[in-house]
Amino acid sequence: QQQVKQSPQSLIVQKGGIPIINCAYENTAFDYFPWYQQFPGKGPALLIAIRPDVSEKKEGRFTISFNKSAKQFSLHIMDSQPGDSATYFCAASMAGNTPLVFGKGTRLSVIA
């Protein structure tokens, strides 16, 4: 059973566009929702994270929108650049030292 469902599987946008990646979860006990970015041949790196007490968080060009009632959260990348081309993973975990569970990933290509 997949605990975090991510979509789309792949995404192509023009430079300057705003790609949006979505994640849905079932476990209402999740209380930490990070996004990780992974380049080919590298390990994932934390991009931005949110907790359910806020509905939105911005860091630079990256924004997480969180909808607790719908059990969904999404990543928006403003003014996307070719250097943003990577695979993005949403994840979730619960308090009390439970492991992060990851979505299957979205491969983003930003074309000039």
Next chain:
Amino acid sequence: GAGVSQTPSNKVTEKGKYVELRCDPISGHTALYWYRQSLGQGPEFLIYFQGTGAADDSGLPNDRFFAVRPEGSVSTLKIQRTERGDSAVYLCASSLNSHTGELFFGEGSRLTVL
């Protein structure tokens, strides 16, 4: 370097052989994790250490997989009687303390079982 270091970066072995994968976490990080990533998939949790002890090994797929962290720093993931289905990138991550902080991942060890 200051990041998580994993060796070997690539390992090719034959079905039935034994392999060890090593992880050297960031100095001072007490929590260490092993994940497995198959092609086109997200990282899949295997085991988590807090200090020297395995706090959660619920992700280990079967008893052919074992991991140790004897001195609370370097960890070794051990796979016995490897199978072709074990082929994947094995990722190690460390964090300052618990799961709800940032995980710092290494570049992974790519295991290919022929």
